[in-house]
Structures are given as C-alpha cells and as structure tokens.
Amino acid sequence: MTSVRSARKDEHVQLVMESRREQPLRPNDFDDVELVHHALDGIDPARVDLATDVGPWRWAAPLLISGMTGGSESTGRINRALAIAARETGTPIASGSMSVVLDEPDTLATFRVLRDENPDGIVFANLGAERSPDDARRVVDLLGADGLQVHVNAAQETVMPEGSRGFDRWAANIEAIVDAVEVPVIVKEVGSGLSGRTLSRLHALGVRLADVAGRGGTDFAAVENARRAGRDYAYLAGWGQSAVCCLLDVPDPAPQVLASGGVRHPLDVVRALALGARAVSVAGAFLAVAVDGDEVATVAELRRWHEHLTAIHALVGAATPADLTTTDVLLHGRVLEFARLRGVDTGALARRSR
Numbered sequence: 289m290t291s292v293r294s295a296r297k298d299e300h301v302q303l304v305m306e307s308r309r310e311q312p313l314r315p316n317d318f319d320d321v322e323l324v325h326h327a328l329d330g331i332d333p334a335r336v337d338l339a340t341d342v343g344p345w346r347w348a349a350p351l352l353i354s355g356m357t358g359g360s361e362s363t364g365r366i367n368r369a370l371a372i373a374a375r376e377t378g379t380p381i382a383s384g385s386m387s388v389v390l391d392e393p394d395t396l397a398t399f400r401v402l403r404d405e406n407p408d409g410i411v412f413a414n415l416g417a418e419r420s421p422d423d424a425r426r427v428v429d430l431l432g433a434d435g436l437q438v439h440v441n442a443a444q445e446t447v448m449p450e451g452s453r454g455f456d457r458w459a460a461n462i463e464a465i466v467d468a469v470e471v472p473v474i475v476k477e478v479g480s481g482l483s484g485r486t487l488s489r490l491h492a493l494g495v496r497l498a499d500v501a502g503r504g505g506t507d508f509a510a511v512e513n514a515r516r517a518g519r520d521y522a523y524l525a526g527w528g529q530s531a532v533c534c535l536l537d538v539p540d541p542a543p544q545v546l547a548s549g550g551v552r553h554p555l556d557v558v559r560a561l562a563l564g565a566r567a568v569s570v571a572g573a574f575l576a577v578a579v580d581g582d583e584v585a586t587v588a589e590l591r592r593w594h595e596h597l598t599a600i601h602a603l604v605g606a607a608t609p610a611d612l613t614t615t616d617v618l619l620h621g622r623v624l625e626f627a628r629l630r631g632v633d634t635g636a637l638a639r640r641s642r
C-alpha cells in the first residue's frame with residue numbers, strides 16, 4: 289500500500305495532527321454563539337434522553353464520527369480504534385473516501401474494519417461527487433453500509449496538487465447517485481461549508497440529508513497547500529463559511545441538516561443543536577485521540593462526550609436535543625454581522641424561550 293493515494297491519506301493525518309498540536313482549541317465562530325444561562329431552568333440529568341431521529345435512523349445521541357481515514361495501514365489502525373469506540377457507545381461512523389478501494393482493492397480491509405468491528409452499528413461509506421453511480425453502489429456494498437456520504441470539496445481539489453477539476457459535473461452526478469443507491473445519501477463539505485443556496489440546490493436534486501462541514505476546524509485548503517512544492521495557495525486558507533453561519537443560512541425547503549467543522553468539545557455540539565442542526569459530526573477532535581490506534585482511549589473519549597452532552601442538556605434544561613431549539617441564543621461578532629446581512633431575526637433568537 290504505497291501508492292500516491294495511500295500515501296496521501298497518511299500525509300493528511302500527519303498535517304492535520306501537526307496543525308492541531310500547534311493550537312488544539314483554535315478560536316472559531318462557535319465562540320460567538322452564547323447560550324443565555326437561566327439559573328432555575330436546569331433539570332435532573334436522569335431526565336435527559338439524547339436519542340435523535342436522523343433520516344430513517346434513531347441514533348443514540350446527536351453525534352457522528354465523520355469520514356476521515358482508511359486506505360493505508362496506519363489509517364486502517366485509526367479506523368479500527370474509531371470503529372470500536374463507535375460500537376461501544378452506539379455512535380454512527382463514516383469511512384474516509386473509498387475512492388482508493390475502487391482502484392486498489394487491496395486497501396479494502398482498512399475500510400472494512402469499520403463494519404467488521406461494529407457489525408450492528410450504523411456505518412456510512414464515503415465517496416467524492418465526481419464518482420459514478422456504479423462506483424457509489426460498489427462502495428456501499430463493499431462496506432455493507434447503511435448510508436453514503438458524498439463529499440463536495442472544490443476548495444480542496446483546487447489546491448491539491450493532483451486534484452480533479454470537473455466541478456461542473458457534480459450536481460448532475462449527485463442526482464444520479466441519489467437515484468442509483470438504495471441507502472440514504474448525505475452530501476457533505478469537508479471544511480468550507482454549505483451555503484443556503486447550495487442546500488436549496490441539493491434539495492432540488494433529491495438530497496434529503498446534508499452535513500455543512502464548515503470552516504473553523506480542519507482546513508483542507510491549508511492542508512493541501514502544505515503538500516505543494518511552492519506553497520503558493522496559502523491565501524486560500526480559511527475559505528468558506530463556518531458551520532454556525534451555514535446553520536443560520538438554512539433555507540426552506542432544505543435537506544435535514546447535520547453540522548460539523550471545528551467542533552472542539554460537547555458545548556460546540558450543543559451550540560450547533562441550538563441553531564437547528566439535527567445532529568453534529570466530529571472529525572479532527574476524534575482523530576486526535578484515535579491517531580495512535582488506542583481503542584481504550586478512544587472509547588473513553590467518546591463516552592466522555594456522551595456524558596458531557598447529557599450534563600450540558602441538563603444545565604440548559606433541555607430534556608432532548610430538540611428542546612435546545614427553544615433555548616435563548618445570543619450571537620456576537622462576525623457571526624452577528626453575517627446573520628444581519630443574511631436577514632436572520634437575531635432578536636427573536638435571543639428571546640425565544642419567552
């Protein structure tokens with residue numbers, strides 16, 4: 289497993305980890321989302337039920353381990369640790385892009401471990417929007433997947449030295465993939481966000497689930513630039529909108545929206561749920577604990593997130609994730625500016641528990 293693609297998987301992990309080591313809790317737009325504290329609203333944590341309906345599934349909690357790895361030996365070990373944590377905590381999990389498997393079948397085991405370690409769990413395959421409906425069907429079959437994440441990553445492909453550029457085919461391709469596969473499709477970004485306009489277009493294409501994967505966490509424009517000899521695309525770092533801004537921009541009708549991108553801890557999950565996300569997915573923060581393949585540490589980290597999610601729901605007085613959508617939310621700084629420019633009633637958001 290030493291092809292360019294296989295090596296790229298390892299490089300991505302290495303570069304993401306280097307940037308996380310420099311600043312593990314980098315400030316981002318989630319900091320501009322404040323939940324108003326009401327001192328008498330708290331409830332007994334025993335009353336909190338995190339179960340969440342997403343698409344056709346009932347998830348144990350509004351949390352997903354997002355698509356990251358597979359395709360090389362070391363990323364196979366990461367997938368194993370993540371799969372065990374997913375199994376032990378009932379957390380749905382997605383694979384990294386399975387494009388490599390289609391051309392290099394000997395990499396399958398590094399993805400298949402997600403299903404083998406977690407036979408009864410909810411597992412998603414992952415593929416780029418440029419791949420064919422037949423390819424989409426194949427990766428779903430190969431993984432025994434319950435759903436398919438299709439990623440749209442124009443900024444990443446633009447900066448990636450060996451990136452593809454056929455962006456104008458993506459919309460038609462997504463429509464064909466949705467028609468072709470027998471499982472639900474979740475269209476996702478990889479860190480640049482899905483605008484209101486994009487969510488409207490996806491809905492019109494028949495997509496019923498989308499993950500905004502916004503700016504503020506893993507930054508693939510920066511990661512790919514670090515792989516370029518001249519590092520000449522440095523100025524594209526931070527391209528796109530944050531998950532917070534994307535959530536404020538969701539149109540009607542739209543696919544059911546998951547949020548991700550820069551989720552650093554369980555409070556960010558709660559903030560995203562309060563802004564209307566049905567569930568939240570996390571990549572980089574879970575990679576940081578699974579990177580050495582230590583399943584015991586990874587299980588413990590996932591358990592901690594579940595426990596803290598329950599605790600914060602109780603603190604805010606939300607018995608379910610849906611109850612968070614009536615919590616008072618104050619927006620500050622750049623997020624407030626974005627909300628005003630896009631016509632969001634920020635005053636109503638701040639006083640909605642009345």
Ligand SMILES: Cc1cc2nc3c(=O)[nH]c(=O)nc-3n(C[C@H](O)[C@H](O)[C@H](O)COP(=O)(O)O)c2cc1C
Pocket residue numbers: 300301304354355356357383384385386414437438439476477478479501502504505506548549550551569570571572573575
């Ligand atoms: C090492 C790494 C590899 C990734 N590979 C993929 C991928 O193959 N397919 C995909 O859709 N997203 C991929 N992502 C993007 C994540 O799914 C997620 O959308 C993005 O990292 C934003 O979340 P975060 O800020 O929590 O990391 C990857 C992320 C990381 C950290």
